[in-house]
Amino acid sequence: MKTLFLLCGDVGCRGYESRQVYDKFLELKADWFDIKFTGCQGLCANGPILQVKPGDIFYQKVKSSDVFEILEKTQKNELVERLLYTDSETKKRYIRTDQVPFYKKQTKIILRTNGLINPKSIDDYIAMGGYAGLKKALTLQPENIVDEILKSGLRGRGGGGFPAGRKWEDVFNAFETPKYIICNGDEGDPGAFMDRSLMEGTPHVVLEGMTIAAFAVGSNEGFIYVRDEYPIAVRNLQKGIHDARKKGLLGENIFGSGFQFDIKIKRGAGAFVCGESSALMRSIEGKIGEPHEKHIHASEQGLWGKPTLLNNVETYANVPYIILNGAKNYKKMGTVDSPGTKVFSLVGKVRNAGLIEVEMGTTLREIIFEIGGGIVKNRPFKAVQTGGPSGGCIPSEYLDLPVDFDSLKAVGSIMGSGGMIVMDDCDCMVEVARYFTKFLMEESCGKCAPCREGLVQVYRILEGITQGRGSLEDLRKLKELGEYIASSSLCGLGRSAPNPLLSTLRYFEDEYIDHIKNKYCVAGVCKVLTKFEINIVKCTKCGLCFKACPVDAIKILDDGCYKIIEENCIRCGECRSACTFNAIRW
Amino acid sequence: MLDRNNDNSSEEVIQALQDIQSLQGYISRENLKEISRNLGIAYSYTYAIATFYKTFSLKERGKYLIKVCDGTACHLKSSENIVDEINSYLGIRNGETTSDQMFTLEQVNCLGACAMAPVVSINEKIYGNLTRKKIRNIIDMLRGKK
Amino acid sequence: MVEIFINDKKFKVAKNTKLLDTCKKNNIYIPTLCYHPDFPGFAGCRLCVVEVRKKNESKLVAACEYPIRSIERFYTESEMVKKSRRMTAKLLIARAPEAKEILEEIINEKIEPEFDTLNVQNKRCVLCGLCYRLCHKQGTAAIYTAGRGADKVVQTPYKDANEDCIGCGSCVAICPTGAIRMIDSNGKRALWYHQFELLKCPICGEQHITNQMLLYEMQKTGLSETELSICPRCRREKMGQEMLRGICHEKIVTVK
Numbered sequence: 001m002k003t004l005f006l007l008c009g010d011v012g013c014r015g016y017e018s019r020q021v022y023d024k025f026l027e028l029k030a031d032w033f034d035i036k037f038t039g040c041q042g043l044c045a046n047g048p049i050l051q052v053k054p055g056d057i058f059y060q061k062v063k064s065s066d067v068f069e070i071l072e073k074t075q076k077n078e079l080v081e082r083l084l085y086t087d088s089e090t091k092k093r094y095i096r097t098d099q100v101p102f103y104k105k106q107t108k109i110i111l112r113t114n115g116l117i118n119p120k121s122i123d124d125y126i127a128m129g130g131y132a133g134l135k136k137a138l139t140l141q142p143e144n145i146v147d148e149i150l151k152s153g154l155r156g157r158g159g160g161g162f163p164a165g166r167k168w169e170d171v172f173n174a175f176e177t178p179k180y181i182i183c184n185g186d187e188g189d190p191g192a193f194m195d196r197s198l199m200e201g202t203p204h205v206v207l208e209g210m211t212i213a214a215f216a217v218g219s220n221e222g223f224i225y226v227r228d229e230y231p232i233a234v235r236n237l238q239k240g241i242h243d244a245r246k247k248g249l250l251g252e253n254i255f256g257s258g259f260q261f262d263i264k265i266k267r268g269a270g271a272f273v274c275g276e277s278s279a280l281m282r283s284i285e286g287k288i289g290e291p292h293e294k295h296i297h298a299s300e301q302g303l304w305g306k307p308t309l310l311n312n313v314e315t316y317a318n319v320p321y322i323i324l325n326g327a328k329n330y331k332k333m334g335t336v337d338s339p340g341t342k343v344f345s346l347v348g349k350v351r352n353a354g355l356i357e358v359e360m361g362t363t364l365r366e367i368i369f370e371i372g373g374g375i376v377k378n379r380p381f382k383a384v385q386t387g388g389p390s391g392g393c394i395p396s397e398y399l400d401l402p403v404d405f406d407s408l409k410a411v412g413s414i415m416g417s418g419g420m421i422v423m424d425d426c427d428c429m430v431e432v433a434r435y436f437t438k439f440l441m442e443e444s445c446g447k448c449a450p451c452r453e454g455l456v457q458v459y460r461i462l463e464g465i466t467q468g469r470g471s472l473e474d475l476r477k478l479k480e481l482g483e484y485i486a487s488s489s490l491c492g493l494g495r496s497a498p499n500p501l502l503s504t505l506r507y508f509e510d511e512y513i514d515h516i517k518n519k520y521c522v523a524g525v526c527k528v529l530t531k532f533e534i535n536i537v538k539c540t541k542c543g544l545c546f547k548a549c550p551v552d553a554i555k556i557l558d559d560g561c562y563k564i565i566e567e568n569c570i571r572c573g574e575c576r577s578a579c580t581f582n583a584i585r586w
Numbered sequence: 587m588l589d590r591n592n593d594n595s596s597e598e599v600i601q602a603l604q605d606i607q608s609l610q611g612y613i614s615r616e617n618l619k620e621i622s623r624n625l626g627i628a629y630s631y632t633y634a635i636a637t638f639y640k641t642f643s644l645k646e647r648g649k650y651l652i653k654v655c656d657g658t659a660c661h662l663k664s665s666e667n668i669v670d671e672i673n674s675y676l677g678i679r680n681g682e683t684t685s686d687q688m689f690t691l692e693q694v695n696c697l698g699a700c701a702m703a704p705v706v707s708i709n710e711k712i713y714g715n716l717t718r719k720k721i722r723n724i725i726d727m728l729r730g731k732k
Numbered sequence: 733m734v735e736i737f738i739n740d741k742k743f744k745v746a747k748n749t750k751l752l753d754t755c756k757k758n759n760i761y762i763p764t765l766c767y768h769p770d771f772p773g774f775a776g777c778r779l780c781v782v783e784v785r786k787k788n789e790s791k792l793v794a795a796c797e798y799p800i801r802s803i804e805r806f807y808t809e810s811e812m813v814k815k816s817r818r819m820t821a822k823l824l825i826a827r828a829p830e831a832k833e834i835l836e837e838i839i840n841e842k843i844e845p846e847f848d849t850l851n852v853q854n855k856r857c858v859l860c861g862l863c864y865r866l867c868h869k870q871g872t873a874a875i876y877t878a879g880r881g882a883d884k885v886v887q888t889p890y891k892d893a894n895e896d897c898i899g900c901g902s903c904v905a906i907c908p909t910g911a912i913r914m915i916d917s918n919g920k921r922a923l924w925y926h927q928f929e930l931l932k933c934p935i936c937g938e939q940h941i942t943n944q945m946l947l948y949e950m951q952k953t954g955l956s957e958t959e960l961s962i963c964p965r966c967r968r969e970k971m972g973q974e975m976l977r978g979i980c981h982e983k984i985v986t987v988k
Contacts, residue, residue, distance in 0.1 A: 011699045015714040044701030191658030193698035228604075228641045229697060231710070269600050270640030271880070272695065286599040288631075288638045288877075293775045293797040347659040347700035354701055385658065421658045435661050439695065445638075446859065446877070446884035447776045453823035456882045457847045477846070484819045487792050487812075488778050550671065550718035572667045574717055615890060628873030629896060630864075633889035637878040 002034055003074060004053040006116060007062075009037035010197060011232070012044035012354070017064070021048050024067040032075065036124075039201015041115035043102050045353040046085070051097055051115075058097040059083040088351065088373070102352045105371050107333065109341045110317045111357045114201035119236050122243040125204040131249055133320030137212045138257040145216035145323065146172050152327035153339040154319075158184055158275070158312030159390065159416045160492070161338070161405035167309055170299035171217040174307030181214045181222035181261075182303065182310040184280060188227065188272035189388025190439060192419030194343040195313040197355050199226065199233035202317075203240035207263060209316030211250065212323055214261040217309050222263040225280055228270050237265055272389070272443035276493050277302075277310050279445065290447045291491035312417065314343055334360030338404035342415070348385075348422035349376045361402040364394065368422055377582060379424040382523075383507070387416030389436045389443075390496035392503025393429060412503040414496070426576065428525035429508040430515055434462040436500035444494070451494030454485040458501060466526040470516040479505065524586035527571040531586060532564050538583035548578035596625040599635060603642055612643040648683040648690040650728055653707045657696030660703040668704055669693060671718040675725060688729065737805045745800055752780055752795040760808055763817065763838045765908060766860035767796045771869050777824075777860055779839065781816050783807040792816055814841075822846050830855040831909040838908075850882070856911035859884060863903035863912060872898055872948070875924065888924050898944035899928035933963035935970070 007013075007022055018037075025035040041049040046060035052074060059070065062083060073080050084093045085100045094100045108114075117124035125131070137145055150165030171179055183206060187195040199206060210222050226234050241263055244250035252260045271289045273279045279289040281303045302308025318340060322330045331339045338360040344367070347353045351373035358367060364384060368374070375381050383393040386403075392413035394401070401407050405415050423432070441455040458481050461474045482498035482505070489495045505512065514520050521529040534545070539562065546554045546562055553568035554575060564575070576584040602625065606617045613636055622632040636642045652672065656665050669680070672691050676684050683690040699705045702714030706721065713724055733744050738760055745754050750772075755762050765777035774796075781792040785805045790812060807813060821835045826847040835858075836843050864875045864886055874897035878887050888894040899921050904914045914923045919939045921928040930939035931946060940963040949960050962970065 011697070011712060012701045012714075015699050015702045015705070015712040044699075047701070187698075188695065190656070190661070190696040191700050192696070193700060196698045229694065267601070267604060268639075269604065269642065271638065283600065284597070286597045286635075288635055292773060293794060295797065295799050345700060347703070348662055353659075388658075419658070421662065423662065427662055432662075435658070439656075442881060443695075444881040446879070446881045447774075447861075449776065449778050449820050449824060449859075452859070452882050452884070453827060454819075456850065457823065457826065460848060480819070484816060488781055488816045488820065490775055490778070490794070548717060548719070550667075550722075572670070572718065573664060574667065577664070578717075618889070628868065628876070629889055630873055630876040630894060631868070634876040634878060638880045 001054065003032060005033060005035045005070075006038050006041070006051040006053065007035060008039075008041040008047060008049040008115060010040035010044070010200065011193075012040070013047035013049060016047040016061070018048035018062075020064040021050070021062055021067060024064040025071075028067060028071055030071075033071070036118045038117060039114045039119045040111075040197040040355050042106075042111075042356060043085075043100075043352055043354045045351065049115075050083075056096045056098065058085055058094065058100055060085055101373065102354070102356075102371055105362070105366055106357050107341050107359045108357050109321050109333070110198065110205070110314060110343050111201075111355070112321075113205070114198065117202070119201050119203060120239050122204060122240065122247060122249075125202065129324075130204050130320075131208055133323040134208050134211050134215075134249065135255055137215055137323050138255050138259060140323075142172065142216045142218065145212065148322060148327050149216070149319070152322045152330045153337070154315065154322060154330070155338060155405055156311060157314035157318070157342070157417065159387070159414060161415055164311060164315050167299055167311065168213065168217055170297065171219075171307050171309040174217075174299055176307055177218075178221060178306055179217055179219040180303045180306055180308045181210055181217070181219045181263075182281070182284070182308055183210055183222065183224040183316055184275065184277070184310060184312045185224055185226040185230075185233065186268045186275045186280060187230075187313070187417060188275045188443075189390075189417055189419045191345065191347055191385075191421045192388055192417055193345045194355065194418045196227075196230050196233055197345075198313055198317055198343070199224075199230065200236050203233075203236045204244065205317045205320060206237070206313055207240055207244055207250065209319035210263060211254065211261050212319050213309055213311070213316065215254075215259055217307075219309065220260050220262070222261065223266050223284055223303075224263060225266045225268060225274070225284060228268045234265060234267060241265070271445070272439075273445045273491075273493055276491050278491070280310070281308065288445075290445045291493070293490065314418070335402065335404045337406055342403070342418060344418045344420045346372050346420050346422070348420075349379065349424040349427070350374070350422040351376055358403075360404045363400050363402050365399040367403065367420065368399070372422065375422065375424050377580065379426065379582065381422070382425050382427060383423045383429065385413075385421040385423065385432065385500075386419065387414035387499070388419045389440050390414060390493065390499055391416045391419075392499045393423070393432060393507065394503075395507040412506055413499065426523050426525065426573075428466070428521050428523035429504040429511045430462065430521075431466055431523070431525045433501045433504045434459065434466055437462055437497075440493070440497045444497075448490035448494060450485045450488040451490070451497060454481050454489075455497060457481060458485070458498070462501070465512065465515050466521075466529075468515070468519050468526070468528045470512075472513075472516055474516070475505070475509075475512060524573065524576065530571050531566065532569060532571065532573070532575065532584055533586070534562050534564060535583045535585045536561060538581050540581055540583070542581075544578045544580065545575035545584060548574045550574060596627055599625055599627055599632060600639070603632075603636055603639075607642060612646050615644075618644075645681075646683070646687075648687050650689050650708050651692065652689055653692050653694045653697065655695075655697040655699070655703070655705045655707070656693050657698075657700060657703070659700035660696075660705055663703040665704040667718055668706060668716055668721050671721050672725070675722055689725070734800055735803055736800055737803075739807055739809065740805075747801060748799045750796065751782060751793070751798040751800055751806065754800065755782075755795060755808065761840075762795050762808055763840070764796060765835075765838060765858065766862060768862055768865070768906075771865045772796065774861060774865065777858070778820050779817055781813055783810045783812045785810075817841075818843070824858045826850055827852060828854070828856050828858045828909060828911070831858055831911070834909050852885075854885070854911055856909045857886060858909055858911075859886070860908060861886075862906045862908065866906050867903055870900075870902060871952075872896055872900070874898070875903060891925065893926040894924065897924050897926055898948045899923050899926060899942035900945050900948075931961055933966055934958060934961055935966040936963060938963045938965075940964070 050059040050062045113128045154164045155161040274289040279291045283289040298308045343357045446452045482502045524530045622629040763779045775794040780795040782795045928942040
């Protein structure tokens with residue numbers, strides 16, 4: 001058997017020059033091995049990631065200068081020790097992928113083939129069992145497929161967690177034709193890249209899921225709405241559609257069954273609000289992406305006024321698995337009310353930042369501390385933000401919360417599409433609220449007054465607080481505005497827009513008060529309210545802060561100690577980020 | 587004036603604007619008019635679309651388009667410092683272009699490379715784990731390549 | 733038919749009737765700003781919010797677009813409703829301080845300014861969208877929005893004279909806050925960065941119509957240039973005289 005090298009070619013690893021590594025492999029090409037440039041393998045923080053098969057050997061931080069040695073040693077059945085994953089605490093080295101703590105707790109259904117195949121090869125996908133779900137589906141009665149999805153309890157992975165089967169049933173029952181299938185790939189949440197990784201890494205699983213859905217509800221035309229910032233996803237999906245057509249898995253007479261279905265790609269144009277279903281459909285129609293009142297469901301009157309099934313990328317990616325393995329087996333994973341798995345992008349101040357897939361019901365602690373390896377530089381955990389701008393910040397007292405749709409909602413956040421941003425004591429919660437509010441204010445479509453005008457005022461007040469101009473009266477105003485925007489806005493975006501504000505007010509009101517009354521930012525983020533100094537006890541005089549300071553505000557004293565000159569300091573915090581000994585205090 | 591589409595829209599319009607933009611880097615007044623005419627959409631509506639969606643630029647952009655990611659992960663890792671550095675180093679703010687037409691600065695929401703925050707992309711190439719000093723070096727390097 | 737309660741009073745209405753229509757018919761006042769019966773489906777201003785009260789929870793809905801489908805209890809003047817309305821009005825006057833009196837009239841209440849005024853050029857525009865929706869509905873489509881969110885403004889492309897504008901001024905007429913400037917003087921009309929020449933009424937000589945309006949209406953109605961260039965007042969007079977003379981006025985009104 002040929003040795004197979006799987007090198008991650010996802011954006012994260014490319015940023016660490018995995019392209020050069022790939023080119024090096026090609027340069028040293030030999031008959032005894034194959035090299036594949038794959039989709040995301042998960043552990044983005046330690047990229048570029050390289051897996052070797054057989055043996056499932058896991059290498060990280062691979063550079064092009066390592067390739068020669070890797071080839072040489074692999075041929076001799078030896079390991080390149082220094083490229084193995086090493087636990088930063090115990091210094092233990094791990095060889096196999098499934099032993100690495102980051103992967104150990106994960107359950108890969110959606111990402112099963114992501115990172116193991118060449119995304120541009122339909123044959124790779126088929127070799128891993130791809131399109132078997134579709135093949136099976138075409139032998140079933142459409143109503144039985146709808147029934148299976150209903151029974152599986154699959155909930156929409158785009159955010160709200162609405163039972164997918166109910167949507168399918170409604171479109172199945174809809175009377176009018178034509179019917180449309182839409183896949184929402186407008187992943188707009190900042191700090192989230194699950195859908196991108198999936199569309200780039202395994203485009204066929206999305207196409208397969210959509211085709212099954214189309215057969216089930218009786219549609220012949222589908223659209224994938226892809227965020228404009230994802231050109232590689234567009235390219236890989238295009239290639240996927242092209243190849244599937246050639247193989248008779250898309251287009252006329254799929255698998256010789258007589259069923260016809262085709263998919264078009266629609267590129268978004270940079271509007272977060274287009275993740276909202278009614279705005280997304282307007283955008284596909286070539287209109288301004290403004291939502292409208294949804295008293296009539298898309299399943300009745302959606303795209304161009306016709307019955308439309310709209311699901312998110314990850315929802316469709318679940319479908320082939322459910323059809324192939326049955327609802328019963330699917331329900332064995334996850335929790336009773338949220339079956340299956342969920343893909344998260346675990347980022348922020350967590351050591352093992354990357355793309356993960358876990359069973360629903362896994363606790364935040366398991367995700368952040370076992371899979372994620374804890375907080376960078378061992379700083380204290382402060383909060384985790386889930387659900388993107390419509391979500392909220394969850395404090396440490398809920399670390400043992402099992403993550404599913406309902407539990408997150410109960411603590412004032414939402415599942416959202418799966419962004420999980422970990423924050424430590426250097427993150428200011430007022431600033432986080434300000435950040436999300438600014439984001440939402442800029443992304444508000446401007447149609448309805450509460451969202452358009454309300455968010456501007458919330459933003460102004462929050463900005464005032466972070467700049468030391470806050471008053472206690474502001475807190476009352478903020479609460480009132482938050483409740484008002486949530487109750488009176490037109491669409492889901494507006495109604496959930498105050499979540500970052502309200503959840504931080506709920507759990508971190510002390511921090512707001514600190515800013516207002518004591519003119520002090522406990523996280524050392526708000527520049528006007530912060531003063532940095534060097535803790536001589538912890539300082540090792542390594543000089544990293546000195547090198548990092550962009551304005552030369554750090555001086556060396558005669559005794560070799562460093563000192564921050566307050567007048568020159570712009571409070572950017574780069575010295576604090578650079579210091580590995582937590583010796584900068586504020 | 588009267589032979590416009592009934593509901594004043596066309597499935598093709600966003601695609602058409604995207605095509606023009608990728609061809610020329612921006613959308614000129616003439617292009618906007620032409621697209622409206624060809625697709626039978628009101629000029630005012632095409633303009634509304636072009637200003638509603640953030641992708642579109644109605645102004646000419648520089649040779650290097652610096653997109654600074656301000657996604658949550660980048661923001662927590664002080665992407666504002668990067669923007670600030672570019673502001674002062676190149677003298678351009680968000681959406682502006684240097685007078686020598688070399689650099690345009692745009693703040694974007696998320697480039698999806700959160701694990702190596704803070705991140706910028708310059709003409710589609712991603713640079714990660716940035717600091718003020720690193721971004722300055724990158725700009726110098728690109729300048730040198732004139 | 734569905735039975736509903738509005739402010740605890742029972743009403744019977746046809747299924748899918750909009751709540752606002754029901755209220756209007758029964759003389760229950762609901763403030764509206766962006767609503768217009770000829771182009772519904774916007775629901776942007778949120779002044780028409782009404783409380784739907786269920787056993788354990790209440791929610792606000794926009795009456796203009798809310799279809800009545802089942803037995804529900806609506807409250808149009810509850811504390812929840814008033815609070816939301818008041819807040820909307822306060823926020824709108826932070827954008828458009830010069831629209832204060834009009835908004836007070838609409839919500840029937842004095843508004844205490846609470847927020848800092850936004851830095852926008854037009855101090856009257858509340859972005860209700862009536863003007864550009866009308867302009868598109870009538871087929872001229874000269875104005876629309878530019879930008880989004882709080883930066884949204886109603887304008888012609890590039891804030892420049894748009895050939896599509898015929899200078900009819902219907903946007904001015906429909907604007908509830910008087911936010912669009914139109915100046916007629918010395919036989920000229922200034923509107924949306926345009927200077928239109930005003931043509932004279934062949935009877936009284938009043939300058940009342942732009943050349944572009946004339947051409948547009950000729951194309952749309954098939955009426956002759958002379959017919960259309962007569963000003964509305966003279967037209968009424970003319971019609972009266974013709975009727976007195978026994979000439980049927982059908983000729984004028986039914987020509988399409």
